[in-house]
Amino acid sequence: MKPFAYQRAKDVESAVTTVAARPEASFLGGGTNLVDLMKMEVLKPELLVDVRHLVSRTIEPAHGGGLLIGAGMSNNELAADRRIRRRYPMLSQALLSGASYQLRNLATVGGNFLQRTRCPYFRDVTMPCNKREPGTGCAARDGVQRDLAVLGADASCVATHPSDMAVAMAALDAVLHTVGPSGERTIPVNELYRSPAEGPQRDTVLERGELITAVELPAAPVAAHSRYRKVRDRASYAFALVSVAAALEVRHGSVTQVRLALGGVAHKPWRATTAERALVGRPATEAGFRAAAEAELAAARPLAGNAFKVPLARNTIVSMLRDLTEGA
């Protein structure tokens, strides 16, 4: 690890000012991903500003019937909250699908969105990687392709976003509340992540020094009937090959409301808007679910080693929607 200075910020404003002014400074939350990447010298901050103690760790009611989640909550605290378990079960399940209890006790909600890819070529400093070192090329594209993206990728980068939580947040239209050098703003989760074609070295639209302080979950009655399913190489404690967050309302045999997002397939949690449009107002049948999944995945551009993800995503979407229909 490279030497660095550490400080606990006194308040959000001074934390933001400090990190905004120092290009080599970084916020520290739970540290589960950042400290690991520092050990491998993938990241080499010169100053860590610890914000864990000053960002809220509670959930408050939000206007319009939603919830405002403090970004400093641990992943386990959020998953165990009764309001989340009852009103947004897909979010609890997504959180509980990720990492281990030990890591989720450390990891914050804000930090979860900002995890870096687990692409092994990004994590290996001896390999070329456009995300780690712009312009060096992509070793993954001609390497081991099993975990790579099939949607939204670019010649410069085919890495996937590793979060489970963010997939449910994308399906739920969650909105980030941030404080940056130019003040407060809100960013919908579905607008947080940049396309790799815009330059894979920057994952998100957050400015230097911009801190996530809270996450707003809008009221979504349909989400009370929702699930998260993660398909992976072992039953627990592994990243997703494909995951699906789905909420469904069926009335008189037709789909009236649906939320659908995919994990493990793209540089971001992939909100399946094409499939959602194909489902609403149509009969809730297996054939319809399959056609909608295929419409979404028509844009997939798999490589030889990850082509299995396309039928796997299709089948997981269909089985999720069928299960939610049968449980309706």
Added chain:
Amino acid sequence: MEQKITLRVDGKERTLTVDTRTTLLDALRERLGVTSAKKGCDHGQCGACTVMLDGRRVTSCLVLAVAGDGAEVVTAAGLADGDDLHPVQKSFVAEDAFQCGYCTPGQIVSAVAMLREAKEGWPSVVSDDLDADRVVLDRAEIAERMSGNLCRCAAYVNIVTAIEKVTRP
């Protein structure tokens, strides 16, 4: 760059000066002589370094010691009451829940914290009823909740039994 920190480790207050790069795990083992937390992968993947930090189980290899300043740390060595072992420790002995023993302190801290989480009603991803008031720790629940602790000897069958027996004396 060095900083002075204070930790409460297994009930004793300890003050020391650490390089900011020092992890909580290295501070415990190399600086304070508390070797019950083990170093396996040093990347948060194996769970051998599991300790309780302010009452919650964490991988101490991914916590910077400076970030833990002021915290209460409990390792496997702090669970026993003198020579009287913690019920989870006794159960690991009775059920032969280890082979080489290297992962055992982490397994035991993890299990003690897990039983507390279950008592508080925390769900797992294999819970049939996500909103249940009472957690029933069957073998599938125990395996899922302990999946952050690897055992290269694969003593899992007896680890799960040892924990199961503590929940049903």
